[in-house]
Amino acid sequence: MNLKFLGEVFVTLLVIVDPPGMVPVFLALTGTMSNRDRIRAGTQAVLLALGVIVGFAVAGQTLLDYLHVDLPALQGAGGLLLVLVALQLLTGKTDEPAEQGGTSNVALVPIGTPLLAGPGAIVATMLFVQRAEGFDEYLVIAIGILLVMLTVWIVLRFSGVIVKLLRPAGIEVLTRIAGLLLAAIAVQLIADAIGAFVRLEAVGL
Template sequence: MLLVFGALMPILNPPGHAPIFLTMTADYNSQERTILARRVGIYSFILLLISMFIGSYVLEFFGVSLPIVRVAGGLLVATAGWQLMSSGDDSHKSAGMLQVGETRPSNDELRERAFYPLTFPITVGPGSITVAIALGAGFNGPGLQKFSMPLASLTAVAITSYSLYLCYRHAERLLKLLGSTGSIIFLRLSAFILMCIGIQIFWDGFSVLFGELLVHYLKPV
């Protein structure tokens, strides 16, 4: 359990992703952010378990490699960061406030946004999915380990997902402390960091693919 928890927490990094969650939910009020935070925690738990138990089989079935997953996921994350950086400041100044003629999002709309992009690929991205798949590869242990290892992993994933919920649920306190101008600066910087994370994920996958390409064409005949 400690192994799985220690492997997932540095990558998921709930306190570090809380500012990004704030950036992505700047137009929602406190109640809606609570719903989104709870949904992100639930979806993260499900997605990590799926990746851990059957992720390798799914990728093998479709013939997709982990570097390809990183390249595609990195592009998604970088695109989300760019969209946030290029959006107008008015959306942040009126965060959570209902505009004239505007209706609040329904629960179905909140659930949809909670999965994409808040859960995937922002929270549970290619890096954490790769780690979960690698951890799941060690489930075929002897004797009682066949039962104890999956149970311990499930407990660790549940604790990690709950920590995501707590950090996202109370993230808006940061926004109140910063004030109006500080919030805009803070959200812009978070969007830039998000774009950088996406480019880093893309580069990690691209480097592996490029290295395999060089090995294939430069190997002696």
Template structure:
């Protein structure tokens, strides 16, 4: 997804609309203020990552991609994809900001690159006579390759997710301990993601091979549309054009 939620500037407002300074003036003990601030930040990060990663929206894509595989292979592919995505996002937590600065890569370049990758894969899903996972088997590197591309990158750990974890762990705003907490929040979100992907087997039993083939092509069209939107949005920002309607 392309949604990137930035932490609010200035005082952080909690879920009840209570600002830390106002809480202090209200006579609330400082330990409770600190605990409240930490909880609201955890909730903010969890919801932000959940919205950006969009596990429910990705379930249909996952079902379409792994439809040719056996149930055991689907489960293994889900675990591999989540593991690879976690590794990629942890790398961006640790070194993403420094990497972008040192290489002079603008944020829009990531969005354009992700849009191109999704565009190519959406075209393959829509027009190819074979499903992306067809022909893979557990004894080869096929499952790992499928888990890496397109599932881990760019479907799960896409440009939006990469940039979001960079923003949530900005070295100028957050200490190492806070960044470690954010990493834990990311792990919990991806665990929820994995549980949702595990629902692929019941869905496959319900729709059958024919339904999976139709779903794959429909999702290919939708992925292509998402990719085009990503590209057009990035170009519009670059050229300072009005946002897409």
């Protein structure tokens, strides 16, 4: 097994997914849930992210080519989706759905995608697949993805300890901060997408 390649895949995806940075947003979106529901939401989010990343690793380029969609478009779409979520966090409109039991949607969108399985992770995985030579390196990529998702699950699994320390007032403050950070991430994604489109047009000319 190519351990150097495995380390590259693991570190790259781990930095992009950023489990510690995910904790504030995850807690903001699941702060009103019970510990059991929070664990279930984290598990659902990780499983969805794993499925999306593996799916794009296997057939992502073919799908985008078929739809005539460039990677920057995917990046921009993810940014726009995060803008909507950030506005909900900043205005405090995420509490009501959580209390009514509609929590599974939060686990899938935006936590599962585009936060965990976002444009960065998808593009990085597709590039690793393009570089891979032979079954051994494909296996290394698969192991790297699994290790990253396992790390994320562990971080989210024990985020309940942080909830107990912060209490409702702390969660409220954290929600607003997370909304601001998420808005910044969204703007950066959109800006990167616009820059990538400009570069593509320049190359086309």
